[in-house]
Each structure stands twice: as C-alpha cells, then as structure tokens.
Amino acid sequence: MKIAVLGAAGQLGRDLVPRLAALGDVVPLSRADLDLARPETIAPAVAAHRPDVFVNCAAYNFVDRAETEPEAAVAVNDFGVRVLAQACQTIWAKLVHFSTDYVFGLDERRATPLSETDAPGPVSWYGTSKLRGERHVLDAGANNLAVRTCGLYGVWGSGGKGGNFVETMLRLAAKGAPLRVVSDQRCTPSYTADVAAATADLIARGAGGLFHVVNGGDCTWYEFAAEIFRQSDLAPALAPITSAEFGAAAKRPAYSVLSTAKLAALGVPAPRDWRAALAAYLAERANRPK
Numbered sequence: 001m002k003i004a005v006l007g008a009a010g011q012l013g014r015d016l017v018p019r020l021a022a023l024g025d026v027v028p029l030s031r032a033d034l035d036l037a038r039p040e041t042i043a044p045a046v047a048a049h050r051p052d053v054f055v056n057c058a059a060y061n062f063v064d065r066a067e068t069e070p071e072a073a074v075a076v077n078d079f080g081v082r083v084l085a086q087a088c089q090t091i092w093a094k095l096v097h098f099s100t101d102y103v104f105g106l107d108e109r110r111a112t113p114l115s116e117t118d119a120p121g122p123v124s125w126y127g128t129s130k131l132r133g134e135r136h137v138l139d140a141g142a143n144n145l146a147v148r149t150c151g152l153y154g155v156w157g158s159g160g161k162g163g164n165f166v167e168t169m170l171r172l173a174a175k176g177a178p179l180r181v182v183s184d185q186r187c188t189p190s191y192t193a194d195v196a197a198a199t200a201d202l203i204a205r206g207a208g209g210l211f212h213v214v215n216g217g218d219c220t221w222y223e224f225a226a227e228i229f230r231q232s233d234l235a236p237a238l239a240p241i242t243s244a245e246f247g248a249a250a251k252r253p254a255y256s257v258l259s260t261a262k263l264a265a266l267g268v269p270a271p272r273d274w275r276a277a278l279a280a281y282l283a284e285r286a287n288r289p290k
Helices: 011-020 039-049 070-090 125-140 165-175 192-204 221-231 261-265 274-287
Strands: 002-006 025-029 053-056 094-100 145-149 179-182 209-212 238-241
Touching (some): 002 039, 039 070, 053 192, 070 094, 070 125, 094 125, 125 209, 165 179, 209 261, 221 238, 221 274
Parallel strands (some): 094 145, 145 209
8 A cells, every 4th residue: 555645744744654654655745745735736746646545744734823814724724635635536545634623613611522423613714724624525535534633742843833832831831931821722632643543543444534533531721731740840830811811813612622432433442541642742752862
C-alpha cells in the first residue's frame, strides 16, 4: 500500500508517518509539493504520486486570524479540501482528513460527550471552513475517513503557530508572569502520538466515515494548565478567567468534549485519559534530542 501524507513535517504528521510505515510505503509531502491554497497544484501532485491512501494533515489553523481573513481559511480548509477530494476520487484513492471539535457551538448546558451524529453548529470562520471540508471528504466517497480531534499537542510543536498550548504554558511560566487561562470552555486536549496511533489503526482496518479521536476524559483550559504545572513541579500564579474576559477574536465552543464510543465499537482502543497522555508527552519531551 502506498500512503501519501501532506503535512508530514507537522506535529501530527511527524507522529503519524512512522506508524503508517508499518502499513506500507509512505510518501511525505510538504506545501512545496502540494499547496491547498493553490488549487492548480493539487490534482497534478495526486496524479503524479498515485497513492492508495492520501492523508491530509495540512490546514489553515489560525483560529482568530480567520475572523479577519475568512477567505484564507475557506481557500484551504473548504475549497482546497474539495479539490483534493475530487483528485483522490479520480484515482480511486482513499482520503483521510483531520477535522476539529470547533465544528460544534456554544451550548453551555451540554454535559455529555458529543457523538458523530450530533448536529454541528460552528461559531467561527475557522470552524465553518473545517466543517465544509470534512463534508467534502465524506461526500466524495464512503471509503474516505474524516477524523475529528481536539487541542492537539505533540513534541514537534506546531510550526506555523509557533508551538502548542503545553509549550506556551511552560514558556510563560518560566518568565514568571501571572497567567490567566480560560475556565469556561470544556474539551479534551489530545496528544498527537495517541491520535496518530488510533488513526493508523482505523486505516489498517479500512474504516470509512466520520470518527472522533481524542484522549479520554475532559477539562477546561484552566484545568489543563493547572495539570501541566502540577506534573512539571511548577507553581506559577495561575488564575481562571472567562472567555469574555480573554476577548479572543473568534468564539470557541463552550462544550466540545467528543465521544470515542464509535471508535471503541469498531475495536480500536480508545486513547488513554488526558492526564496520562500529558504525562507521556512531558516524558517524551524531556527525552527528545535537543
């Protein structure tokens, strides 16, 4: 099996590529090879490589910036993905695509994890563009796979965004400044190694359709920050604030905890609890090459 991976050098791609190597020959692709913002590059690149499976780890993920430049988010996450889905359909390649919990909305009363059948309702341009993208993928073929995940963090960081939440918290704590973190958004931050392992398992099983892949349990971003500091033996001045007080340009879901029941029903082990995943991340981080 030949597997092409777009965004192979990103934080998710770097964890996914070695796991996919157990399934076949992996072809890592970068933006220089195929740029979702430049639709004319998509079909030729797909046709040139002719993979059996095409995995898309690339996206426009500047959530707040998308509110002022929605056309950039739409160009990549919506239109670019549609062209990619069409190109894969032309050569009968399975398309695997990553989506987000941001396809859900502001239901503050929600208290049970969201399943793949729950109605989405994005409240930002980023979420809207990602929802459109996942629909293009699923509409292009029943064998295609869309994976929704949440709050990704991996040891390779997120190059385009300059780090991930864990690294940001540790960096700010090192500066000694007081920290204020949002406490009214509940979700499940997820370790890229665990998301990659479950995704590779889904591909190995030939799964198609929409799946939620996140670590277990849930927390607010404030609770996540507190656990980062607890496990790192740090004690910065940390205070909870509301989303309104934080004042981000884009609205975030108030509750976007994703259920992995469908994943488990297929026989794919549900990823471990988020606290255990964080501990594994911190251990991997401590041992990574400098």
